[in-house]
Amino acid sequence: MSENFEALLNEQEEIKVGDVVEAEVVQIEDKQLVVSLPNGLQGAVPVRELTREKDVELNTLASVGDKFELLVAQEVRGNAKDEGYSFILSKTKLAARKAWEELVGRVGEVVTVKVTKVVKGGLSVDYNGLRGFIPASLVEDRFVSDFSKYKGESFDARIEEVDAESGRLILNRRDILAEEKAKKQAEVFATLHEGDVVEGTVARLTDFGAFISLGGVDGLVHVSEIAHTRVNRPSDVLKAGEAVQAKVLNIDEEHGRVSLSIKATQPGPWSDIEEKAPVGASLDGVVKRLTTFGAFVEVFPGVEGLVHISQISHKHISTPQEVLSEGDDVQVKVLEVNPEAKRIALSIKALEEAPARTEEVEEDDHYEIPEAETGFSLGDLAEGLSDYQAE
Template identity: 30%
Template sequence: MVEEKMSLMDKLYESSLKEIKDGQIVTGRIVSVSPKEVLVDIGYKSEGIISAQEFSASELEVGREIEVYVDSIESDAGMVVLSREKAIKLQGWHRIDKNFRDGDLIEGTVRRKIKGGYLVDVCGIEGFLPLSLSSFRNMADADILNRQFKFKMVKLNNLRHSMIVSRKEAVSKERAEGRDKLWETLKIGEVRSGIVKSITDFGAFIDLGGIDGLLHITDMSWSKVAHPSEVVAAGDKIEVMILNLDRKESKVSLGLKQRLPDPWSDVENRYPVGSKVKGKVVNILPYGLFVELEKGIEGLIHISEISWAKRVTNLQGVFAVGDMLEVQVLSVDKEAHRISLSVKQLESNPWLDVEAKFPPGSQVGGKVRGFTEYGAFIELDNSIEGMIHVSDMSWTKRVNHPQDVLKKGQRVDVMVLSVDGTNRRISLGLKQLTENPWAEIAKKYPLETELEAEVIQVAPFGVFARIDDSLEGLIYSSEIDKDALDKLKPSDKIRVKVIKVDVEQAKIGLSAKV
């Protein structure tokens, strides 16, 4: 009867024990700690023993639950042989294998540098990080060794429990994930911090923390910007507003000026048409001056609005960047961000009474101010200019260049031929100060008069020849032998006769067929 009870108790005890096999990982509880060994209860008929060297100091605590590897169910001493290190490594390998299959990143600690790369502790298992996959360029060893990083498993050997990891691919994946997360948070109209990454002629690229956005030159400032480097520099940390998002094209448009109030919003109230204001010349172009009225507000003085009468062709010869000018507002276009300004409107228009001051037929004095191919400009007073056309410089001579007759700065007397106050034009004449000699010329050189002339110029349509010191005529090409024409040169003497005298047109026609 007693034996039956004992047998029953043994069966009940054995049924309460866990079914444990060699090679298993089981949960145990530390029951005692000695300098060399740690005794662990794994719910088996006898406790297991583990070398104390397999534990860190923080783990050696009685009652602490730990994962252990069953090396042997029963040793020669009748004890269960366990291993803490093997449990950690096996669990680590399972985790490594899962991460490799899932393509996930895993943390590891760089332990030491070896030839061709680094040895990395990943979940208690040593892996190899090739130098080409390290992404540690320009980093000091102190910033690498014994530091934790995330890695991507690129090659696994399950038999040898060996692996190759990549920090480079992990960084790439982290950046991609970071970009995806950032795209989810970006919103049009919000302000973000960014670092100026690079500068081009059309703007600057800003790193928003994994995504680059373009800050266009036109969105840098409300005032005119000649080059982005005037506003930002590479490496600057700036606050920008998101203007537009295009995730499909991976484009982000940014603005700097949009963070500030638009100075053009009430520009019509601050600069009403007709008002007089002061501004600073900030740019000089062939067609006009750009004047800054305030920060972000610029207006244009067109070259035609500089002076009522003086002909200004070289603005840089009259104005300089930085000059302060008083101007009048002509027009304001808030939408186009344009203001038209004028200097001359501040002065009285001298052309209003120009016809009374310079009546046609009157003789006036002036100074030669400049030339064109077709005439000379004469300054009649400080605000009015007139022009002498080349055809009004001589009654008898053909004037090719006005500089042949007049010199810049020379004072001359002229006759006013016509005045157009509306279009601000005065036609002047030099030859009209003397009597028209063509009536006398017609008498002096009647048709068929033969004479010797001097060749001045050979042209495709004929030969210009000097008849006397003050008179030139034209030998028509049809009135000279072609061979003779080809041989002629300036200063040659030629026998001609008069075949036409046009008093109205002030022309005399000649023939070499004598």
Template identity: 35%
Template sequence: MLPILRDRDYYTRRKCSMTDKKTTKQNKKTQPEKTKTSLFDIPTLSEAEMEELYNSHLIDIKNRGIVKGKIIKITSKEAIVDLGLKSEGCIPLADFANTESVEIGNMVEVFLEDFEDDEGFALISKQKADFMKLWDFIYEKHTKQESIEGEIMRRVKGGMIVNVGGVEAFLPGSQIDFHPVSNLDALLGQKIKVKVIKLNRKRRNIVVSRRVILEEEKEKAKQKLLAELEEGIEMEGVVKNITDFGVFVDLGGIDGLLHITDMSWGRISHPSELVAIGDKIKIKIKAYDAVKQRVSLGIKQLYPYTWENLNQKYPEGYKVRGKIVSIADYGAFVELEKGVEGLIHISEMSWTKHIKHPSQILAIGDVVEAIVLDVNKERERISLGLKQLDPDPWKAIGEKYPVGTKITGKVRTLTNFGAFIEIESGIDGLIHISDFSWTDRVKHPKHFLEKSQKVECIILEID
């Protein structure tokens, strides 16, 4: 693993402390003088031994100044490194990621800035070598368009700072996700995969993107899904958006439309009655256009057709019981079972009462009984009647009030053409303006009658 660099000048030159230099010189003075040998005392080396000796003192300075050396001494602040040159170099211990792991004999890579400084020591930099190696690593990832793991360190204006392999990179807010992230602080400390989208070596500027990776993953998932999609298969999706006409469901790379008419065999006013954004739901592929990449979904298709053989289950004249689930100006809807509703039209609510709106006698949530009047499977409609629970009073009215019967009633309404007389609760009779007098010409009933006035009259006809 590449070491993490500190926030300091990578190109700062490091020199050994004077104490270490004096110590090194003193050590040289205190060393016992070697016994002089003549030319004939030099041991004879084989060609292989000579090559090994030569290679052990040969350094590679072709790799942009990066060379290897061996740690030969460790002080309280620095590590002395033998580079195989005339002079040693030294590295501050602070340049090591883990100072405890620094031991004599360890090999270390440094950047050789100069073979010898004014005081006779090699001028080297471990930080610069680390940076150059990291930059080459990041540059290679950028060139090959490969992802790299990074850790989100802190929040800055316009985005986040990510530690990528030991160097800091800028992650713009627009490149974090598909949509703007409201809480950036929640990402701190997370390890994410990013791609380098911009590099500037001179300014040491690195810009990365997480969104690019997310888009690539989404595209791969989309292509895989498109290859597997078939009409009639069942799968799971996540509710992405809700509109008045339906629901958009994320199938994992591509969105499908679940129309409101395909959500339930029963009637619903809005998709939000059944689902919410973020819900994981099971759906069926109703239709798929591979060219336009459009997918139509259905939920009700997962269940048997509710209206199949419904006319046998609810024959005409059958008494049913259900709950009022909706009220409109023209009637009230009664839920008979899951996905099956019947309509009680306003005209079928009472034999005798003049109902202007269903809410006068019914409310949502009321449990009522009704009579099945008709079942239309093709139109998926059931007509119900409330007044049919009681006998039709008009069928017995002829027996109760035969033609010629004298009755007393109360004036309920006066119109230009006559007066409506309440015979009994819910049953009115009409006295036409032409039947007010044999001799007088009546222009308006108000000249003879007043509202709520009791009047005697005779039954002329019953329809």
């Protein structure tokens, strides 16, 4: 072989940092592979340059005789050459180089990434061996205070910026979620109508109501629409994750809003009131409010009836406060029921024995109490007296 040809051959077989070579495994050591190179020299592939996995056994990744395409990452110099190899080679860096090359011109595309670490300002993610970054503002389409739950998760994100030279890869998950949400909203609104009874899950609770997830749209149940009885705080009667039924009260597709009512799907306190409180029935109740013209007595939860001042006592009283106080337990008789108007007329004195009439009253059939002393109209007085006489 001529000297010129041998020199040319050696020049072709010269290996330098940055080259991609095919190498064959000749030995498996504790933390590295020893490989033979095309020029007859040997190189080493440390476990960290073979895989990103931790605590992995090398013999599960390679066997003697296996061939790998590797990147020449570093030339071994000085005393390190005593180990018997001339280069450090890498499979992971080669994969990263190819991944960067594949990203050229792909801004705007959607790729799948895995969260490797929660860092200041966002999430560090892995894409085909590359380190990417999702800023906190681009992780969700809503505010998030704690990002720790994302560690280890895989999800789709859109490529926002690629700079191979500086190793910069910025991704966006927020816009994907917003697009998916808009698509689901459109699907839900297409099938949703006012008056529908729908099933949903309590997504979150606030002081003013509960947000119900309808599978793409969150509907609001105002606190006044949770129950027929008074609710001070939604959390007193509902909990996150609870399945509920609700009636659609209003749809505002333009702003993505749905108003719901839970109580509209439940029997109200006035349902079957004529059966629960028939005329003539005797009921136990609690005085809830006192007015100048009578007392409102709760006979069932959410059902209050009026005891007109003329029906409180057989004796003349100027105000209900003379004989009643809020919170008093009383027994009442049902005089009249109007389910449509949600009104019940009650009487306390109808269940009490009337006192013996004095001779003076019996002789004077035209006895009248001046209007100024009663606190209610003459018409109410006449109605009360007629009821009294009817008994």
